[in-house]
Amino acid sequence: MELRIFTEPQQGATYDDLLAVAATAEELGFGAFFRSDHYLAMGGDGLPGPTDAWTTLAGLARETRSIRLGTLVTSATFRHPGPLAIQVAQVDQMSNGRVELGLGAGWFSAEHEAYGIPFPATGERFDRLEEQLELITGLWANPVGEGVGYDFAGDHYQVKSSPGLPKPxxxxxxxxxxxxxxxxxGKKRTPALAAAxxxxxxxxxxxxxDVATQFGRVRAAVEAAGRSAASMTYSAALVVCVGADEAEVERRAAAIGREKDELRENGVAGTPDEAVARLATYAEAGVERVYLQVLDLADLDHLRLLAAEVMPRV
Structure with missing residues (x-):
């Protein structure tokens, strides 16, 4: 099982905080550094304020060498698909091919209101997401050559004779x-979009x-689309709070404002032995990759404990 580090910078983090986590994760051998794409804290004051996901990843692309970088997930409501295709391709070039694009429909209405971003109804958001997926991947796949342009005519986005540059x-x-x-x-549309x-x-x-049930829906959709179910990588995201002993577990839980018993029930928490056992239940459910949601970005010793006592055993 591959372990990746997943952060929530909107809760309060500077670029330097994120760089420290990414650099430490790279040094310790984690598979990737991912971040959320949000502009408003979900509880608390969020100081010093949000950072932009793709600006952050562009900086990290130049300050790391091997770790993969990405979003879980970019909101389709935040950016037009053409400029987003350019942004992601550029960061991919800047990182020498280490970027992954997580893209979703968006859900947090308060941040849209706080920063003047339109927030359509659920159905329209998914319609826009589907068009963005088609358009972005189409721009990347479009052949390079004089007179070869990319056209797209959707209900929400239209493109005419785009060169589809730059390429990732x-x-x-x-x-x-x-x-x-x-x-x-989602039970139907989300698996279908994933399959496509x-x-x-x-x-x-x-x-x-619940993860195993959703994976079953996705495998069925992938096979119905003419793909092998094994062509998809299956992953989960879980909050992490691991300590060398019970006192350390309690201290780390308190630092993120959570109860240790609740974290044990809903995340990867407790001693390293407990964390390994917990991850084994997800492996049995078909999980190949886990994004460990690290909420205290100043606690780099937490990453070191995970790398030393958990990662080699999963």
């Missing part, structure tokens, strides 16, 4: 570009039983 360094994604991550709990566009499907913050 990576060309091995399902549709010929940067790997795409889609996730969620995604290299990876992620289920966030769910029990192993």
């Amino acid at each position: 360094v990576q060309r091995g994604g399902l549709r010929g570009g940067v790997p795409v991550v889609i996730g969620g709990h 566009y995604a290299d990876e499907f992620n289920v966030p913050f769910a029990s192993a039983e």
